Amino acid sequence: MTSAAHDVVVxxxxxxxxxxxxxxxxxxxxxxxxxxxxxxGGQGRLVELAPGFRAAPLGLDPGWAPAAIARALRLDGxxxxxxxxxxxxxxxxxLLLTLPRDAGKASEAIRTYSPNDxxxxxxxxxxxxxxxxxxxxxxxxxxxxxSASSPGDLLPMLGLLRKFRALGRRDMIEFLRTLPLSVWExxxxxxxxxxxxxxxxxxxxxxxxxxxRSGGTGFVLLHHLVGAPAGSVxxxxxxxxxxxxxxxxxxxxxKRLGVTVRTGAExxxxxxxNDRVAGxxxxxxxxxxAGAVLSTADPATTLLDWxxxxxxxxxxxxxxxxxxxxxxxxxVTYALEALPELPGLASKEALAGLVSLTPSLTSLERAxxxxxxxxxxxxxxxxxxxxxLLWPDLAPAGKHVLVAxxxxxxxxxxxxxxxxxxxxxxxAGSVTAAIxxxxxxxxSRIAHRTTWSPLDLEERYGLREGAPSQGExxxxxILFMRPVPGWGRHATPISGLYLGGAGTHPGPGILxxxxxxxxxxxxxxxxxx
Amino acid sequence: MLKTSxxxxxxxxxxxxxxxxxxxxxxxxxxxxxxxxREYAAIRSAAALLDVxxxxxxxxxxxxxxRLLDRMVTRDMTKLKVGxxxxxxxxxxxxxxxxxxTVSRLGETTYRLTSADSSLRWLHMNAAGMEVxxxxxxxxxxxxxxxxxxxxxxxxxxxxxxLSALKYFRLLETTVRDIPVGIxxxxxxxxxxxxxxxxxxxxxxxxxxxxxAGTPFGITPxxxxxxxxxxxxxxxxxxxxxxxxxxxxxxxxRKSSPFEINLGWAVAPSKGPFNGRRALxxxxxxxxxWSFVGLEIEWDxxxxxxxxxxxxxxxxxxxWRSSVPVYLxxxxxxxxxxxxxxxxxxxxxxxxxxxxxxxxxxxPLEIEVTVEHHxxxxxxxxxxxxxxxxxxxxx
Numbered sequence: 001m002t003s004a005a006h007d008v009v010v011x012x013x014x015x016x017x018x019x020x021x022x023x024x025x026x027x028x029x030x031x032x033x034x035x036x037x038x039x040x041g042g043q044g045r046l047v048e049l050a051p052g053f054r055a056a057p058l059g060l061d062p063g064w065a066p067a068a069i070a071r072a073l074r075l076d077g078x079x080x081x082x083x084x085x086x087x088x089x090x091x092x093x094x095l096l097l098t099l100p101r102d103a104g105k106a107s108e109a110i111r112t113y114s115p116n117d118x119x120x121x122x123x124x125x126x127x128x129x130x131x132x133x134x135x136x137x138x139x140x141x142x143x144x145x146x147s148a149s150s151p152g153d154l155l156p157m158l159g160l161l162r163k164f165r166a167l168g169r170r171d172m173i174e175f176l177r178t179l180p181l182s183v184w185e186x187x188x189x190x191x192x193x194x195x196x197x198x199x200x201x202x203x204x205x206x207x208x209x210x211x212x213r214s215g216g217t218g219f220v221l222l223h224h225l226v227g228a229p230a231g232s233v234x235x236x237x238x239x240x241x242x243x244x245x246x247x248x249x250x251x252x253x254x255k256r257l258g259v260t261v262r263t264g265a266e267x268x269x270x271x272x273x274n275d276r277v278a279g280x281x282x283x284x285x286x287x288x289x290a291g292a293v294l295s296t297a298d299p300a301t302t303l304l305d306w307x308x309x310x311x312x313x314x315x316x317x318x319x320x321x322x323x324x325x326x327x328x329x330x331x332v333t334y335a336l337e338a339l340p341e342l343p344g345l346a347s348k349e350a351l352a353g354l355v356s357l358t359p360s361l362t363s364l365e366r367a368x369x370x371x372x373x374x375x376x377x378x379x380x381x382x383x384x385x386x387x388x389l390l391w392p393d394l395a396p397a398g399k400h401v402l403v404a405x406x407x408x409x410x411x412x413x414x415x416x417x418x419x420x421x422x423x424x425x426x427x428a429g430s431v432t433a434a435i436x437x438x439x440x441x442x443x444s445r446i447a448h449r450t451t452w453s454p455l456d457l458e459e460r461y462g463l464r465e466g467a468p469s470q471g472e473x474x475x476x477x478i479l480f481m482r483p484v485p486g487w488g489r490h491a492t493p494i495s496g497l498y499l500g501g502a503g504t505h506p507g508p509g510i511l512x513x514x515x516x517x518x519x520x521x522x523x524x525x526x527x528x529x
Numbered sequence: 530m531l532k533t534s535x536x537x538x539x540x541x542x543x544x545x546x547x548x549x550x551x552x553x554x555x556x557x558x559x560x561x562x563x564x565x566x567r568e569y570a571a572i573r574s575a576a577a578l579l580d581v582x583x584x585x586x587x588x589x590x591x592x593x594x595x596r597l598l599d600r601m602v603t604r605d606m607t608k609l610k611v612g613x614x615x616x617x618x619x620x621x622x623x624x625x626x627x628x629x630x631t632v633s634r635l636g637e638t639t640y641r642l643t644s645a646d647s648s649l650r651w652l653h654m655n656a657a658g659m660e661v662x663x664x665x666x667x668x669x670x671x672x673x674x675x676x677x678x679x680x681x682x683x684x685x686x687x688x689x690x691x692l693s694a695l696k697y698f699r700l701l702e703t704t705v706r707d708i709p710v711g712i713x714x715x716x717x718x719x720x721x722x723x724x725x726x727x728x729x730x731x732x733x734x735x736x737x738x739x740x741x742a743g744t745p746f747g748i749t750p751x752x753x754x755x756x757x758x759x760x761x762x763x764x765x766x767x768x769x770x771x772x773x774x775x776x777x778x779x780x781x782x783r784k785s786s787p788f789e790i791n792l793g794w795a796v797a798p799s800k801g802p803f804n805g806r807r808a809l810x811x812x813x814x815x816x817x818x819w820s821f822v823g824l825e826i827e828w829d830x831x832x833x834x835x836x837x838x839x840x841x842x843x844x845x846x847x848x849w850r851s852s853v854p855v856y857l858x859x860x861x862x863x864x865x866x867x868x869x870x871x872x873x874x875x876x877x878x879x880x881x882x883x884x885x886x887x888x889x890x891x892x893p894l895e896i897e898v899t900v901e902h903h904x905x906x907x908x909x910x911x912x913x914x915x916x917x918x919x920x921x922x923x924x
Binding site: 275321 | 596600621622803806
């Protein structure tokens with residue numbers, strides 16, 4: 001092995017890898033960022049669907065970037081798009097309900113269907129904002145250390161506790177009640193109109209193998225609302241600069257801060273010597289020496305596939321091996337000759353938001369039932385967006401791109417079946433049919449279709465079991481239990497090896513959040529030496 | 530329902546006093562006579578035949594077999610040669626002992642592990658990411674221990690193998706009157722002795738052959754009571770008696786590192802990564818807080834305690850297994866976990882955990898003795914283990 005030309009190697013150039021590398025570069029470390037693909041951006045990167053057509057298949061929700069990170073790294077171009085096109089629910093073909101973020105307007109839209117629900121809507125969205133707001137605080141600091149014994153370690157916990165109490169007595173209880181609740185019960189508490197409930201509930205099962213009746217889906221709903229503006233019920237508004245605005249900004253920052261970036265560099269293993277990281281070895285056999293490695297790949301891949309098991313305690317390995325991934329989302333991207341037309345749609349701008357095609361909680365739960373038994377839902381939950389309405393340059397003039405997410409398409413299929421072409425086509429077929437039902441003549445406008453099964457997501461994005469979450473957002477897999485209990489603070493039993501991907505606290509959709517905290521931990525440990 | 534060993538058809542008929550006990554889920558003889566004196570005497574002066582089939586036994590094969598064992602146990606498995614046996618403890622990640630047993634290298638990539646407790650799950654957990662096959666042979670393999678100064682003479686009459694060339698902690702494959710067996714020069718008595726490994730289906734035939742050839746030499750079936758006295762004299766520890774497995778301990782304090790149970794010699798100072806390595810290196814540097822030593826109880830002091838009550842000294846024919854406080858100048862500095870009257874050394878002996886720095890050989894301590902319902906203290910002296918170590922063991 002050659003003498004170390006780098007202090008640290010960061011694996012993966014997604015939002016977390018780019019942020020971590022930028023932070024380490026900023027701190028003066030000679031940082032090498034390696035990426036398996038040729039392009040940067042990870043889950044947020046744009047891919048070409050057909051000549052002239054591009055999209056970010058995993059970018060339906062652009063995610064939230066903590067302001068402190070953007071500020072510290074001076075990330076530019078992170079303004080959100082002004083269009084208020086949050087969510088449209090297809091109540092039945094020809095009958096659509098569009099819910100803007102403006103709670104008053106949304107309330108008016110709901111009134112046609114249920115005056116009761118209309119009256120409650122503003123209070124509901126206010127509550128969601130408040131509860132997600134507490135997670136927002138929690139997500140910008142290292143995971144609380146419940147085993148802390150020294151007063152110094154307890155201080156941050158006290159701070160959190162104070163913020164928690166600031167929620168007020170009623171909201172404190174509401175928060176504790178909502179996390180383990182199922183979205184089904186949460187929405188039954190509030191509303192009566194089925195399509196309205198279904199549209200919100202889909203956020204509680206996003207990339208989650210379980211259905212809306214399962215405990216803990218209340219938390220999943222809140223998680224995906226962290227950082228979203230008031231009035232949101234599904235995700236955050238798009239960036240103005242484009243679907244990949246965040247990773248592009250982070251990539252610019254990384255380069256500005258002296259990070260060396262290498263693409264097309266796939267990790268084969270992490271070299272460990274005497275309980276210490278010594279570097280990484282690439283698939284092509286090349287050895288890169290470094291005293292520290294920060295991996296933003298999922299923890300299971302990093303620790304089980306790349307590290308020789310003899311360096312890790314069997315109990316720890318066992319815990320890592322038991323991390324649930326269970327990818328269950330398929331993505332179908334369409335290159336379209338023309339914009340789809342949905343009868344009943346008030347304005348075509350709504351298609352730039354999220355369009356949800358599932359009209360009831362029951363059908364959402366039915367779709368989940370299939371996944372439970374290792375089958376693909378016959379009528380999957382489909383939601384889509386048309387990004388070309390915001391960014392026309394993603395397609396040739398006058399043409400469009402539609403990105404649809406379908407649940408449930410489980411990675412693990414019963415009887416050892418695999419995701420072959422037939423199964424992939426069947427999934428795409430049912431997604432197309434679902435859209436066609438709401439948008440007649442949709443099929444005739446398709447110029448090209450690309451289907452991404454969980455297996456494809458695994459192969460193309462390096463997502464274990466095709467799970468964009470890098471580890472399901474179960475209540476037992478968050479905070480100090482993410483990725484495994486006791487290791488929620490980005491270090492690993494191997495000194496010099498850090499984890500900073502979505503599989504670590506604070507989890508998926510918090511752009512650069514895990515990467516930032518991991519880089520901070522690495523710097524803190526170096527300072528201590 | 531307790532299991533019975535493959536030798537049960539023969540041993541059951543011999544347990545005249547119905548002195549049965551449970552051992553790892555098996556119904557086993559504590560002794561065949563009402564008391565173990567004759568059986569113990571055979572261990573030290575002739576040959577005793579002990580059924581040790583309740584031991585857990587695993588066969589580990591495959592490309593990574595050695596890597597698996599090396600990452601699991603504290604001794605350096607890269608040094609174990611084919612035909613060699615290592616006695617070794619194994620630890621959890623914190624360097625606390627889970628179990629102890631033997632590893633035999635049967636072939637280039639074939640090993641056998643014996644343990645006091647079921648180890649299948651732990652083996653599988655350690656094998657994560659490795660190419661190995663782990664087979665539980667516990668019920669398929671019978672094991673007899675032939676121990677005592679005449680054991681070699683008996684085995685030599687039955688096997689064509691050159692047993693005089695079989696060194697201590699080595700093994701060979703041979704036949705005993707057409708019965709395929711493995712013979713290892715190992716045991717739990719600290720004496721000359723062998724353990725014979727046989728397919729359960731041929732177990733009874735092996736027993737008969739040994740009794741047949743051994744009778745002129747005074748071969749004597751012996752139970753756990755006799756073994757217990759011998760192993761105290763030999764200073765050999767027993768799980769669940771002298772220490773608690775880290776997997777069963779309810780509190781941290783009940784766990785022991787190898788250094789604390791006199792197995793520090795079995796922790797390789799420089800070997801590749803293994804469970805507990807970091808913790809054990811730190812403990813080696815720091816020095817252990819406890820040690821496991823022999824205590825020789827002074828006869829005169831012992832006798833005096835009884836005389837005060839108008840009694841002659843009372844000694845049991847059976848070893849004791851209970852926690853007994855050990856003192857220094859009125860302060861408790863440890864506890865004994867097993868002990869016996871040594872019929873050979875003519876002394877009351879104990880095995881004890883003693884806190885630093887009071888475990889040096891020759892340190893005078895006191896041990897609690899209950900005489901006529903009164904808790905008294907007898908003088909005892911720390912002795913290096915084993916108490917009894919005959920040359921023939923390794924010769």
